Amino acid sequence: xxxxxxxxxxxxxxxxxxxxxxxxxxxxxxxxxxxxxxxxxxxxxxxxxxxxxxxxxxxxxxxxxxxxxxxxxxxxxxxxxxxxxxxxxxxxxxxxxxxxxxxxxxxxxxxxxxxxxxxxxxxxxxxxxxxxxxxxxxxxxxxxxxx
Numbered sequence: 001x002x003x004x005x006x007x008x009x010x011x012x013x014x015x016x017x018x019x020x021x022x023x024x025x026x027x028x029x030x031x032x033x034x035x036x037x038x039x040x041x042x043x044x045x046x047x048x049x050x051x052x053x054x055x056x057x058x059x060x061x062x063x064x065x066x067x068x069x070x071x072x073x074x075x076x077x078x079x080x081x082x083x084x085x086x087x088x089x090x091x092x093x094x095x096x097x098x099x100x101x102x103x104x105x106x107x108x109x110x111x112x113x114x115x116x117x118x119x120x121x122x123x124x125x126x127x128x129x130x131x132x133x134x135x136x137x138x139x140x141x142x143x144x145x146x147x
Contacts (some may be wrong), residue, residue, distance in 0.1 A: 003143050004144060005139050005140045005142060005144050005145070006139050006140070006141070007080075007082070007139040007140075010028075010044075011139075011141065012082050012137055013044035013045070014044065015080060015082050015139075016042045016044075016048070016072060016084070016110055016123050016134075017042050017043060017044055017074070018072075019106055019107060020072035020073065020074075021037050021038070021039065021072075021107075022037065022039075022040050022048075022050075022071060022072045022077075023035055023036070023037055023038075023070070023071045023072075024036050024037075024038045024040050024066050024068060024069070024070050025068065025069040026057070026058060026061040026062055026065050026069075027061070027064075027065040027067070027073070028061050028065075029064075033069075033135075034057065034058070034061050036058065038050050038052070038070075039045070039051075039103050039104075039106075039107050040070070040103070041098075041099070041102070041106070047089070047131040047132055047133050047134070048070055048084065048131065048132040048134065049099055049129060049130070049131055050095075050129070050130040050131075050132070051094045051099050051100055051103065051127050051128070051129055051130070052127065052128060052130060053123050053127055053128075054126035054127060054128050055126060058130070059090065059128060059130075062076050062088050062090060062130060063090065065086060065088075066088060066144045067085065067086060067087050067088060068085070068086075068088050068130075068132050069083060069084065069085040070083065070084050070085075070132055072082040074146050077142070078141075078142040078143045078145065079140070079142045080140065080141045080142065080143065081139065081140050082137065082138070083137070083138040083139070084117050084132065084134035084135075084136065084137055085134075085135060085136040086132050086133040086134050086135035086136065087132070087133050087135070088130055088131065088132050088133075089130075089131045089133070090129070090130055090131075091127055091129040091130075091131065092128060092130060093127075093128075093129070094127055094128065094129035094131075096124065099129055100117070100124055101113075101117060101142065104116050106137050128132065
């Protein structure tokens with residue numbers, strides 16, 4: 001039955017490319033997965049890009065696990081979600097304009113985005129870029145219900 005609600009490749013990639021707050025899940029030994037909301041950007045056919053502080057708890061967990069899962073969803077009916085899982089690559093320096101500024105403006109708009117960037121200047125100095133290569137996808141689109 002869940003396959004009746006699966007998205008096509010173009011639909012899932014388009015949905016993932018839209019603006020959603022994602023939930024990032026990372027394996028951690030002896031506990032449940034570490035789960036945290038994140039901003040991200042994605043272009044169809046590429047990796048998911050996430051910027052985080054170099055001292056963030058996410059970084060050593062990602063380095064150890066080597067993989068992560070990411071889930072994005074709608075918050076209103078009819079519900080849709082896309083979950084991806086795959087290997088991670090950590091890059092020491094994100095591209096400020098592409099990975100930091102553009103993402104802040106995308107999520108907060110021009111005025112609040114610029115204010116956020118000004119208030120978090122120090123954090124940008126130690127930021128790292130996390131890329132997740134989508135290997136496995138799971139999707140649901142309940143707009144298909146009853147069709």
